[in-house]
Amino acid sequence: MILQTPTEPIPIQEIPVDKNIKLFIKREDLVHPQISGNKYWKLFHNVNTYLENQIEDPIIITFGGAFSNHISAVSAIGKLAGIRTVGIIRGEELQHKWRDNPTLLFAFRNGMNLKFVSREEYRNKEKLSEFLQQGFPNALIVPEGGTNEDAVQGVKMMLNNETKDFDYLCTAVGTGGTIAGISEFCEENQKVIGFKVVHDSSLEDTIDQLTLKKNYHLIDSDFGGYGKIKDENIRFINDFKEKYNIPLEPIYTGKMMQRVFELIEEGYFPDNSKILCFHTGGLQGIEGANLLLEKQNRKLII
Incomplete structure (x- = not known):
């Protein structure tokens, strides 16, 4: 096998929030230095x-x-x-x-x-x-x-005994394969939230073709369009890195985490909820994003 199951468990880190809930992030970005995350x-x-x-x-x-x-x-x-x-x-x-x-x-x-x-x-x-x-x-x-049926089976491996106790499982959604896998193989009592980073009206149909489960909910999180990076996104990502020492990229996980924090402030999650967000990697994209931001004379992502 070229791609191996990691010998060490993927870390799950708590993100302290000033609310009566528990927020965590599973660091799938650490699964491999070049073949990253989901x-x-x-x-x-x-x-x-x-x-x-x-x-x-x-x-x-x-x-x-x-x-x-x-x-x-x-x-x-x-x-x-x-x-x-x-x-x-x-x-x-x-x-x-x-x-x-x-x-x-x-x-x-x-x-x-x-x-x-x-x-x-x-x-x-x-x-x-x-x-x-x-x-x-x-x-x-x-x-x-x-994204295909084999991908859905692979995403199953992002779930394990350590992910079973969470009430909400959150992931960024681009082509739909990751959320389909999480929805298909999560526990019956768990709710899955997909944060859409692309405007695609066919996305839900794609997910439904890959899983028969209806335990997921999609939330728009594109902040103006796929690949678009607003100043507020950069501020959030840089603040997050400084506070928690966790890097985020601006297209997927960065936007998801920003919307999760907004939902927490809005009271979306009930008291005593345990939320797990999946860091789906993609940190290689920061360098390219910074090249574009530099040309626009804007603040860079750290």
Whole structure:
């Protein structure tokens, strides 16, 4: 197996709050230095099952945007396993300036072959996947964000005996695989809250295709749109790092934690609630975010 179950338990840290509730964060960002957070678990079965079949000339093909945590993670797996990887990258305009992008440069240095397509082509990923599978019949083609049924099974491993006593389980939601896995395998009495960081009207349908459970609730948390970073987000992330010594990135976990704090202040959670938030990693994205913020003469993320 290329991706192993960690020998040490993932830490769960308490975040002190001035309310009659208990707030904790599970540090999935620490599961691996380069294959971070939920990406590790979403790829766990996808990659291990594929490689266990001893495919001749194995190759992993997947999809992502300019600062994709998923692209970064798959490229790291390729280097670790010594196999070819291909990243289908959204945006032809990146073709001549990708070396200025820390995520894409990292993926390239890991040996990933970067293929840039127009946004129109990228939107029709199902057709693109069929074309790629015909051209590479032995390839493992992983959807954007790694979200599929194997990913849901992998996310199950984010839950254990230490997560059973919490009333609420919280996660950021991009493509839906992580919340589907948490919802599918959590305890019957637990409530799952997904913090949407992308405006996608089909997201709930995607989740419902991956789990039959209806124990989750989605809350908008995009703060103006996917990938958009407001000054209030930067202030929150930097304050959080200074207070609790826990880094957050600005696209997923940072926005989730900010909304969780807002909900606590609004009295959303009943007294004596125990809340567990999953840190889904993606800290590699901070460098790219800071490059954009620096160009805008704005405060940087620490």
